[in-house]
Amino acid sequence: MGKYELILADADETIFDFAMTERTAMDRLVQELSGDVPEEVLRAEYHRINGAIWKEVELGTMDTRRLRAERFRRLFDALGLGHSPDDFGERFISYLSTGTFLLEGAEEFCRTVSARIPIIIVTNGIADVQRSRIERSAVRPYIRDIIISEEVGASKPDARMFDAAFAAAGRMDRSRVLMIGDSLSSDILGGMRYGIDTCWVNPRGLPNTLPDAPTYQIKSIAELSDGMT
Ligand SMILES: [Mg+2]
Numbered sequence: 001m002g003k004y005e006l007i008l009a010d011a012d013e014t015i016f017d018f019a020m021t022e023r024t025a026m027d028r029l030v031q032e033l034s035g036d037v038p039e040e041v042l043r044a045e046y047h048r049i050n051g052a053i054w055k056e057v058e059l060g061t062m063d064t065r066r067l068r069a070e071r072f073r074r075l076f077d078a079l080g081l082g083h084s085p086d087d088f089g090e091r092f093i094s095y096l097s098t099g100t101f102l103l104e105g106a107e108e109f110c111r112t113v114s115a116r117i118p119i120i121i122v123t124n125g126i127a128d129v130q131r132s133r134i135e136r137s138a139v140r141p142y143i144r145d146i147i148i149s150e151e152v153g154a155s156k157p158d159a160r161m162f163d164a165a166f167a168a169a170g171r172m173d174r175s176r177v178l179m180i181g182d183s184l185s186s187d188i189l190g191g192m193r194y195g196i197d198t199c200w201v202n203p204r205g206l207p208n209t210l211p212d213a214p215t216y217q218i219k220s221i222a223e224l225s226d227g228m229t
Pocket residue numbers: 010011012013014181182183
């Protein structure tokens with residue numbers, strides 16, 4: 001692993017515990033909508049709709065500006081609720097923006113690795129949410145730059161995200177760059193197409209569904225702290 005001179009790291013479920021952030025934000029939303037619909041139904045429907053809408057973002061058929069209200073429009077339609085999707089969309093953004101929970105070992109990884117080589121975060125997400133969370137988090141001092149899809153105007157696996165990271169890093173040999181992430185369809189496929197090595201964070205041991213294998217596969221970013229230094 002010592003050959004790398006730049007690390008591109010996905011944010012959510014790679015360094016940040018987004019599941020926790022989302023759960024905390026959902027808890028507030030559930031309280032506000034309590035009585036309207038059973039909690040389990042609300043959570044399950046939200047996850048189904050949100051998962052589908054982020055796939056549309058990866059495919060380029062949905063953008064994150066529209067997504068904010070659209071996921072609540074679909075949720076309220078599915079549940080027959082008459083609330084304002086715009087209002088709840090923005091409220092949810094503000095709840096998500098405060099979630100800085102890190103995955104175990106992530107802070108140590110960023111601290112040790114950044115002492116030797118730069119780390120750039122490359123994330124598909126809503127700019128307000130991601131920037132606010134990353135800026136307030138404990139890993140901020142170790143991150144050279146933050147590339148967010150909403151600001152780039154394209155989402156991983158699109159090469160423009162990697163172009164933006166390379167532009168931020170300065171001249172860099174692709175063989176010396178590693179992309180680390182938990183998503184096969186955005187992080188790993190994007191890295192492969194860009195011609196850089198990839199490291200798949202796969203905590204549940206899911207099967208690889210891509211035609212090629214990632215360069216490395218790990219259960220958690222904590223496994224990398226030793227190998228990188
Ligand atoms: Mg991720």
